Amino acid sequence: MLRGSVLLLAAGAAAYGTDWLQFRGPGSAGVSNATNVPVEFGPGKNVAWKTALPPGHSSPILTSDRIFVTAFDQDKLFTICLDRKTGQILWRREAPRPRKQELHKSNTPASPSPVSDGKNVYVFFTDFGLLAYGPDGNELWKTPMGPFNNPFGMGASPVLAGDILLIPCDAESGSFFSAFDRKTGKQMWRVERPDYSRGFSTPVLYQPENGPLQAILAGSYQLTSYDVKTGKEVWWFRGLTWQLKPTPVLSADKQTVYVLGWAGGSDTGQQEDIPEFSVVLTQWDKDKDGKLAKEEITDPKVTKDWASMDLDRDGALGQRDWKLYQSRRAAQNMFQAVRIGRNPKGDLGLEARVWSYTKSLPNVPSPLLYQDVLYLMKEGGILTALNPADGAVLKQGRMTGALSQYFASPVAAEGKIYMTSEAGNVVVLKAGKEWEILQVNNMDDDCYASPVIVDGSIYLRTKGALYCFRGNN
Numbered sequence: 001m002l003r004g005s006v007l008l009l010a011a012g013a014a015a016y017g018t019d020w021l022q023f024r025g026p027g028s029a030g031v032s033n034a035t036n037v038p039v040e041f042g043p044g045k046n047v048a049w050k051t052a053l054p055p056g057h058s059s060p061i062l063t064s065d066r067i068f069v070t071a072f073d074q075d076k077l078f079t080i081c082l083d084r085k086t087g088q089i090l091w092r093r094e095a096p097r098p099r100k101q102e103l104h105k106s107n108t109p110a111s112p113s114p115v116s117d118g119k120n121v122y123v124f125f126t127d128f129g130l131l132a133y134g135p136d137g138n139e140l141w142k143t144p145m146g147p148f149n150n151p152f153g154m155g156a157s158p159v160l161a162g163d164i165l166l167i168p169c170d171a172e173s174g175s176f177f178s179a180f181d182r183k184t185g186k187q188m189w190r191v192e193r194p195d196y197s198r199g200f201s202t203p204v205l206y207q208p209e210n211g212p213l214q215a216i217l218a219g220s221y222q223l224t225s226y227d228v229k230t231g232k233e234v235w236w237f238r239g240l241t242w243q244l245k246p247t248p249v250l251s252a253d254k255q256t257v258y259v260l261g262w263a264g265g266s267d268t269g270q271q272e273d274i275p276e277f278s279v280v281l282t283q284w285d286k287d288k289d290g291k292l293a294k295e296e297i298t299d300p301k302v303t304k305d306w307a308s309m310d311l312d313r314d315g316a317l318g319q320r321d322w323k324l325y326q327s328r329r330a331a332q333n334m335f336q337a338v339r340i341g342r343n344p345k346g347d348l349g350l351e352a353r354v355w356s357y358t359k360s361l362p363n364v365p366s367p368l369l370y371q372d373v374l375y376l377m378k379e380g381g382i383l384t385a386l387n388p389a390d391g392a393v394l395k396q397g398r399m400t401g402a403l404s405q406y407f408a409s410p411v412a413a414e415g416k417i418y419m420t421s422e423a424g425n426v427v428v429l430k431a432g433k434e435w436e437i438l439q440v441n442n443m444d445d446d447c448y449a450s451p452v453i454v455d456g457s458i459y460l461r462t463k464g465a466l467y468c469f470r471g472n473n
Contacts, residue, residue, distance in 0.1 A: 018454040020062040023113040023157040028204045032413035036456035046471035049087035056110030057448040068121040070110040091137035097127045103153035113157040126154040141185030155200030161228045170199025172311040189231035196220040200245040209342045218244040235344040242328040246366040260335045262361040277322040291316035334358045355391035366409040394433040401440040413453040420447045
């Protein structure tokens, strides 16, 4: 039944031909089959329409005739529906906001992108949970979730697998991955993830040749694939770093996963072995209560970032806090190719790692696999092209004219790559092993959302507006 539902949804998407129903589009890959895509565009060039919007970092998603985004305006949270042809706002619905959770300065209360089944829209807010709306804005259901113990706020976007809505919620404590009935909002399963902390990566659907439909989720130290119907772990791979933001990508034959993780303080030169908790207790636990209060610890390296140490916020370090600290200090930032084969099961082991790359790693932008080249867009405007077969660097260079921070993930279409910087510069590259800059377009506003390319049009969200650009160059 589940596989049939997935096939029906896929058939519907194929019928529309130009939908972009979730974060990073079909297969979470960021690749479009659009043609006649403009190279030159901006606030005064090739603008089909522009619509002012409240801020929010979520990327737009598109059905055959509508666009959905989330946003916030002071204390209010919104889901907004626009007409895809004209950009006219058709409706705006306010979500409950029972709390205001802690956020990183680069995050917002409306960062996860919506997902659609081609008709209805499903959204997730850190400060409420899940909501579903019909195409005319009628509320179908709402499911409160949280609060979440993540000091950066939440970032993963929901994903649909047929009639099952998936959302990961990794945090310093209480991490879990859950599934809901898209029709009713009823929880179908929930898997606790106690060994995971801060997580922001969106799941990727994966169908092996023999076996159930799965959701691949990158989290602290481990890449795990779950049976979508039951939530059961099917296979896993250890060897990730402690904080995962980018979404993994699958190879064309679906037998290799490319996964990227970067988190401050765990690069190659800083790996170290941390003593067991029982050992440090004998050194520092003066009151013999089996925990370590901040004032008992004499090593300033442990106490300097107390928020990342005391995960459950109880004022002391316990066994779990120390275990994850050990893992964090032993972890290694890297971009790696993990061979999963045709029907993976159980622990794949580190021998599944085909290659790894540890230099010039992005923090937030997801990798892009396009026309047999892997692309990494690092902060400061450094682009690295890698050979997906062996991880060899094909070309690395700076994005002249766009040397700023990058949060948006790159997308590709028609032999070109589009990369959007925080400062609002959109670099258009000629794709390939010897990529070259074709154009740098200035949007005159900050940009955090990943662009969408369909039907020869580019849909680009800035801090204050959503643009549609058309026009063949």
